[in-house]
Amino acid sequence: MGKKKFVKAITSRDEDFAQWYTDVCLKAELMDYSDAKGFIIYRPYGYALWENMKNYLDAAFKRTGHENVYMPLVIPESLFLKEAEHVEGFAPETAIITMGGNEELQERLIIRPTSEVLFCNHYAKVIESHRDLPKKYNQWCSVVRWEKTTRPFLRGSEFLWQEGHTAHATEQEAREEALNMLDIYQDLGKNLLAIPFITGVKTDKEKFAGAVDTYTIEALMHDNKALQSGTTHYLGTGFAKAFDINFQDKDGELKNVYQTSWGVSTRLIGAVIMVHGDDSGLVLPPYLAPIQVDIIPIMSHVEGVMDKSLEIKESLEKLGIRVKLDDTDKSPGWKFSESEMRGTPLRIEVGPRDLENNQVVVVKRYNREKITYQIDQAISDIPNLLKNIHDAMYENALKNVEENxxxxxxxxxxxxxxxxxxxxxxxxxxxxxxxxxxxxxxxxxxxxxxxxxxxxxxxxxxxxxxxxxxxxxxxxxx
Amino acid sequence: MGKKKFVKAITSRDEDFAQWYTDVCLKAELMDYSDAKGFIIYRPYGYALWENMKNYLDAAFKRTGHENVYMPLVIPESLFLKEAEHVEGFAPETAIITMGGNEELQERLIIRPTSEVLFCNHYAKVIESHRDLPKKYNQWCSVVRWEKTTRPFLRGSEFLWQEGHTAHATEQEAREEALNMLDIYQDLGKNLLAIPFITGVKTDKEKFAGAVDTYTIEALMHDNKALQSGTTHYLGTGFAKAFDINFQDKDGELKNVYQTSWGVSTRLIGAVIMVHGDDSGLVLPPYLAPIQVDIIPIMSHVEGVMDKSLEIKESLEKLGIRVKLDDTDKSPGWKFSESEMRGTPLRIEVGPRDLENNQVVVVKRYNREKITYQIDQAISDIPNLLKNIHDAMYENALKNVEENxxxxxxxxxxxxxxxxxxxxxxxxxxxxxxxxxxxxxxxxxxxxxxxxxxxxxxxxxxxxxxxxxxxxxxxxxx
CATH class of the missing domain: 3.30.110.30 (C-terminal domain of ProRS)
Structure with missing residues (x-):
């Protein structure tokens, strides 16, 4: 145990929450620092979390009639300067390309900190008539905002996100869009992240640069601080006026479109860590977890142990469960610690003594409950266990919000x-x-x-x- | 017809192939130009093509044990300069950030033209033992290469791609990886794009800057010019030596890893356009097509026409077919032209006279064959039709390669x-x-x-x- 604890131990969450957070990010192998300050590397396990969020949201966006596009990485400076409030909000934190192909550029290019102006410029070209509306576009990309102090997933010079940008014929439709997208974010919290978000409208002081109204999803972390986890904006006609986005309406009149934008980012990974994690590391809600069940053989050299482990793995995979069988030569104790650090919702211990009784031990990560099961029953029960764990994690988080x-x-x-x-x-x-x-x-x-x-x-x-x-x-x- | 032809007509492919290509890109609404020279906008229909390729490849990569990651957008200049051949190849076409947060940067940041050095730097940190190998990472992102002359999808200052980067304990394993990935690209051509690729090894003159061997997939366009459509590289130990990527092998010795990299890009969209397109626009192979069947009602005001159209749509969707019912107020002729321009593999014409006989007309885009069908039979036959169209398009393209x-x-x-x-x-x-x-x-x-x-x-x-x-x-x- 000595060596294991030494290698794997992380700072206690109640002793130094900030250090605990960084420890989890690194030791669960979610990310690593790069040589460019503020730019992180999303390692496979961290990226898989983002991919699962992305798959959930992308399906929800498509189901509600949104289309994906990809806008350029760069914004010519003159274009960037078109909408005054927006510029004021973002100009101080931009990164700027001044050299290309060994020559100084005639016009500097801003790396997108967000893409409102690119979408607006495009909408001005492609929207002519009420028949062209609504336009409901989304893009998955990274954006760059020059930050002085950065923290993994929470605040970085580059982060991954989705940004939706829509244009509508009426104010009502645009306002509804901004609220509908907030609902989708709230559902993401409820169904995938097991995080209850508080929702509402931002005050003028806290709203997005260029928005009429900003709606937000807010989550409460273990240290009782709030994390703004996503926002949707009703933009009114401010951008439409600055960029001349007009359409001929059914009544023949030329009108400005009403717009929205909305986004969530890899910051949500930070939320998951800080809402659910504990002193042994990450605790992942089951539907988000890249691996839902770790199978850990005990004394794998004993006849039957590896065969049975493999058999359980295959049976679970047939049920659509994401399973990993840890067949490395590490000790079981080490494997337990790794499984805990990575927050796998369930681990199954397959040992020779239990096998004699056709049993396995199933351990829940979030509350450490151990259950000894007949193997067949374990397999058939695991989908339910995962659902119960998700619900319990959500309820715990909700209780924490209510109590605080x-x-x-x-x-x-x-x-x-x-x-x-x-x-x-x-x-x-x-x-x-x-x-x-x-x-x-x-x-x-x-x-x-x-x-x-x-x-x-x-x-x-x-x-x-x-x-x-x-x-x-x-x-x-x- | 006059107005329709005027609006939609594109340059003939045999008259001016380059202009035909640009016309198709714009009129099929695949892309648009942005205000930053060489940076294009991927419109929904163009991006959907990329998404379908991405979904196909991502599944193939994961099935073969690859993991997705995300590396930073930027490379500090000192890091970029580490591998000499690689620098020589890419330095002339880089875009460089020199300003961040209103200040001049102490070290200039190169926007990634490709990410070998970022992966190498990370691998040097995380690979210690033979137990850590192989590392098989992939990332989906955009890269920037400063180009003087650009063409949509074929050559741009920014393009979307995937880049795989792997590290192995032995030369043999790395060489196999480079060839296996080439097979996956070739299968993509065969199964999704209906493009027969010629494969082989590049000469030294044509290979990737820093590779020992570069393998390629080459496609023949309608104008009889070849398009390099993807490459895989066996990198040997050159990068490993420059970046000190070592591992302790089973025999206790410290060794350099053997590496590969491989990528395909949105250039594949260009290949699809130029292999299959014709004078009426895009012709999409069925499994790649975002919409596989366009249903076009004729005289939609006549009772039964819209109801039947909707019924057919729903029946096809139940079979997993991607269908669009064009219920706009445009004329049928206009809708036919649009459907042809966008290259939808099949269109179903639903008109009152055919309905009297419980029939519809089905038209194949690629060869314009018209079939009058009993409705039920049309629905049950469409999955086969799509397969036959795919096979025929592949065979045609193969025949074209053989004849040329x-x-x-x-x-x-x-x-x-x-x-x-x-x-x-x-x-x-x-x-x-x-x-x-x-x-x-x-x-x-x-x-x-x-x-x-x-x-x-x-x-x-x-x-x-x-x-x-x-x-x-x-x-x-x-």
Whole structure:
């Protein structure tokens, strides 16, 4: 045990959460650092998580009539400068190509930090009539934002994401699109990530540069800080005006389109790590896990052990389960630790003594429950076990959100909560950015969103005591 | 017809092949130009072709034990300079980031033109023992190569591709990998693209910068020019030495790994266009086609026409066929033209007169054959029709290769063929780069590959009359 613990031990999550997070990212082999600061390498296991999210979302996008496209990596500087608010938001963090083919470029090229302007420029060319609407495009790509301090998956100079960009004939249709896509993100949390997201509208201060309204999915991490995990934007006609995206409507009039954009990124991998992980490493929700069952033979040299392990593997694969049989020459204890570090939802221990009774031991990763099973029953029961684990992980995460969501009408109490426990605090707000800024200044908490259910919890803004206009979720955030 | 032809007409393929190609790319809505020279927009229909190729290949890669990863977009200049031959090949066509976050960078960042050095740098960190081998990684991404003259899909400053990078304990295993991947590419041609590829080894002059051996798939376009459509490389230990990629072997010795890399790109879209297309536009092989059947109602206002059209659509979808029912208010003739331009393999015309007899007309895009069918029979027969069309398109393309492959031992005849007919010429070669250069200079033909079947067609090199060493396929190429 000594050597194993030495090699595999990671920082305790409650001792130093930031270090624990980095340890898990590296030791579960999700990523590695590259030689270019802020640019990470997505290793096979980390990329497989992204692929599973991508497959889920891509199917959902297509089912709802979206089409994939690919826009250029670069934006000519003059094009980038067309929409003022947007530029103000993104210009400070751009990377710029100034040299190509050994020559200085006549016009500098911005590496896309997001692709609104590229989509807008294209839409201006291809949209002429109401018959061309709606346009519902999405792209899977990487974007570059020059960041001073970076953390794996959470904030990087380059990250992978999808960005949807749509154009509609009416405001109503565009607003519905922005909300529908938020629903798809929320379903992703519920069905795949086992993460309950809080949803709502961003305050003006926190919204996307160029949006009329930004909707968000927010998740609560183990350290009680919130992580903005995805956003959808109703863009109104601001970009359409800047880029002349017009269409001839049924009534013969020339009108601007109404637009949306929306995206989630590899930041979701960070959310999964920090919502579910524990001191032994990653804990993956079953439908997201690249490997759902690790089969670990004990004393594999004993006759029957490897044969039976292989037989179980094949039986499970026939049920559509993703299985790995660890047939390396490492010790079983080492294999257990690796399986735990990588967060495989179930491990099956196949040993000679159990085999005598036609039994195996099945261990759940998330709560370490051990079950001794007749082999046939184990195999037939595993799809159910996976479903139960998913549901339990979701419920646990939801319980954590509920236990760490507090309501107050007293700003002193708010400050105390942010100092002691953090988590979400629901509080009324006057709508004035001064109060929002004061809260951030004094407590480091920011408004995460104004939930759709605006049932008031008080009448006054606890900061300025003026009339309250909005109910807000506040939290310290990544 | 007047207006329709005016809008949709494209240049004839035998009149001006280059213009025909561009017309098809634009009018079939595969792509559009962006404001950044050489960077194209992959529109939904063009991107869907790439997605279908990607799905096919990704499954084949995974089935053969490859894992997907994602490496950074950028390569620090010092890292890029590590392998000399490789640098020499790629440095002249790089795009370089010199500014980030409003500041000049201390070290310039090269946008990846290919990612050998990134994979090598990572492999040097993660490979220690023979237990860590083989490493078989692949990534889907875009790369940037600064090109002076660009053409959609064929040559661009940015293109989409996959790049596989593997590391092995033995030369034999690495060489097998390079050949196995070539087989997968050849199968892609046979099973999805309906393109027969000529395969073989590149001459030293034509091989990849840094490779020991480059294998290639070559396709013959309608204009009788060859298109290099994908390559796999056996890299030997050159990169491993430059990047110190070592492993402790079973015998305890520290050894360099043997490596491969391999890739195909969106250039394959260009191949499909130029092998199968005709004067009415794109002609898509059925398994690649995003839409396999266009259903076009004639006089859709007549009772029963739309209902029956919808019924046929649903029946075909149940069989797993990708169907589009064109229910727009355009004229049937216009819809036919659009369906032809987009190369949909089959169209079904549903008109009131045929419906009286419970019939529909089915038209094959590739040879325009019209079949009048009983509706039920049409539906049950369409999977077969699609298979037959695929096979026929492959056979036609193969016949075209055979008819345009000539053998000669006489250099004067070679020159005449290249002037008159182009196509492939099989000819012996002494192995001397001077002769290869002379051929290119005098005829514009280059060596496409040395086929695996090296059965000699002569004894002397027809250029210098020295002893022949290799059989070579020559052709003018893109």
């Amino acid at each position: 969501t507090r309501v107050t009408n007293d700003y002193e109490e708010f400050k105390q909560i942010m100092q002691d426990k953090s988590g979400y605090v629901k509080m009324m707000w006057c709508g004035d950015e001064t109060c929002e800024a004061q809260i951030k200044e004094e407590t480091k908490a920011t408004s995460r969103c104004m939930p759709f259910d605006q049932s008031p919890v008080g009448e006054k803004c606890p900061v300025c005591h003026k009339e309250a206009k909005h109910l807000v979720y506040f939290a310290k955030a990544y | 492959t000539r053998v000669t031992n006489d250099y004067e005849e070679f020159k005449q063929i290249m002037q008159d007919k182009s196509g492939y010429v099989k000819m012996m070669w002494c192995g001397d780069e001077t002769c290869e250069a002379q051929i290119k200079e005098e005829t514009k033909a280059t060596s496409r590959c040395m086929p695996f079947d090296q059965s000699p067609v002569g004894e002397k090199c027809p250029v210098c009359h020295k002893e022949a060493k290799h059989l070579v396929y020559f052709a003018k190429a893109y």
